[in-house]
Amino acid sequence: MVRPVDKRANVARLQAEFSVSERRACRVIGADRTSMRYRTRRAPDTALRQRLRELAHERRRFGYRRLFILLRREGERSCKKRIYRLYREEGLAVKKRRARRRASGTRAPILVEAKANARWSLDISCRCFEHEHRMCTISLPAGAAFASSTSSTTSPASALRRSPTHRSRAPAWPVSCRR
Numbered sequence: 423m424v425r426p427v428d429k430r431a432n433v434a435r436l437q438a439e440f441s442v443s444e445r446r447a448c449r450v451i452g453a454d455r456t457s458m459r460y461r462t463r464r465a466p467d468t469a470l471r472q473r474l475r476e477l478a479h480e481r482r483r484f485g486y487r488r489l490f491i492l493l494r495r496e497g498e499r500s501c502k503k504r505i506y507r508l509y510r511e512e513g514l515a516v517k518k519r520r521a522r523r524r525a526s527g528t529r530a531p532i533l534v535e536a537k538a539n540a541r542w543s544l545d546i547s548c549r550c551f552e553h554e555h556r557m558c559t560i561s562l563p564a565g566a567a568f569a570s571s572t573s574s575t576t577s578p579a580s581a582l583r584r585s586p587t588h589r590s591r592a593p594a595w596p597v598s599c600r601r
Contacts, residue, residue, distance in 0.1 A: 426460070429453040470500065471508055478514045485516050 429451055436447040448455045473496075477489050484492070486509040490502050545561040 426453070426457045430458055430460075433458055467508060470498065471512060473498075474505070474508055475512055475514070478509075478512075483516060486514075 432451050433444065433447045433453060436442055436450065437444060444455065444458060448458060474489060477492055486506050490505045493505065546558060547561065548556055548558040550556050
């Protein structure tokens with residue numbers, strides 16, 4: 423109940439429901455009695471409100487500033503503050519877009535081995551580096567086939583050490599890693 427319009431409505435409601443005088447209702451609400459008799463001289467702006475609503479529905483991504491420019495092109499002489507006031511009173515707003523989640527890399531199909539009773543297993547491990555950067559790796563067990571071009575070692579850990587993204591200055595496992 424901050425605006426005088428709201429105070430006027432509440433004073434009228436108190437007078438109707440509890441049949442109290444205007445003086446007492448104003449005292450309870452905390453409103454000035456002279457503001458209860460005030461009648462606005464402002465024009466209703468029905469045509470401008472209607473056109474603003476139509477433009478906002480045609481151009482959903484336009485805010486009040488761009489709608490103001492469109493109205494100016496049509497010959498409307500209202501200022502930006504008036505258009506903003508009408509835009510708010512009509513309850514118009516541009517809806518916020520949510521960010522899309524995008525895939526971080528290319529996806530390749532998993533090659534399925536065509537053997538009966540074949541056993542598949544993966545090991546996923548995450549490690550935190552400097553400045554709280556995390557790197558997660560997927561490792562195949564030692565018994566699985568793992569091609570290595572530079573060494574006869576077939577373990578996934580040796581491939582990680584040779585990978586171009588591996589940091590040689592990586593610290594030991596930290597005590598805590600914030601996300």
